[in-house]
Amino acid sequence: MNLQDPVHKKVIGISFIVFSxxxxxxxxxxxxxxxxxxxxxxEESGGDPDVFFIFDIINSIFWGLTILFFIPRLILGIALVSGQKWANIPSLVYGVVSLINFPVGTALGIYCILVFTAKKPEEDY
Structure with missing residues (x-):
């Protein structure tokens, strides 16, 4: 299997777009x-809105993680589908990071590592 084929990078790009x-x-x-x-x-407690500030903090943390991880991954997916060369190394980094998302992220991470670290096949003489 030739992992240098651009189809593999497009598949990774589409999966980045879908998951993001x-x-x-x-x-x-x-x-x-x-x-x-x-x-x-x-409404039910008739309480002070300052009591519920912890929910705003949790919501802000989740949105911060979303902006940090998933919006760049969406941009990388679009770049991979369009064939941009600059997206290879950041996609490899996001592939390694996605190894912790078991089981689908692990499979995608392994596939990213295989595709982005593959060497060109030597031609037969």
Missing amino acids: ALWLLSMAFFDTFMDFFVDRAM
């Missing part, structure tokens, strides 16, 4: 759910 879009949608759902939850809790 799913994570961004799930974060938007989580944000909406948390806002709804906090509003209902404040």
Whole structure:
């Protein structure tokens, strides 16, 4: 199997786009759910809004992680699909980082490592 074929990089790019879009949608759902939850809790308790600041902190941490990991991965996926050469090394880094996301991220990370570290096949003489 020739891992230097550009099709492999496009497959990785499409998977980066799909997984990043799913994570961004799930974060938007989580944000909406948390806002709804906090509003209902404040209505029922009639309490001070300063008590629920911890939910804002948690929400901010999750959005910070989303911006740090998934928006760049979305940009890298678009760059890989369009064939940009600059996206190879950052995609390898994100592939290594995705090894901790068991099981799908691990498979994608191994595939990224294989594709981006593959050497050109020597031609037969």
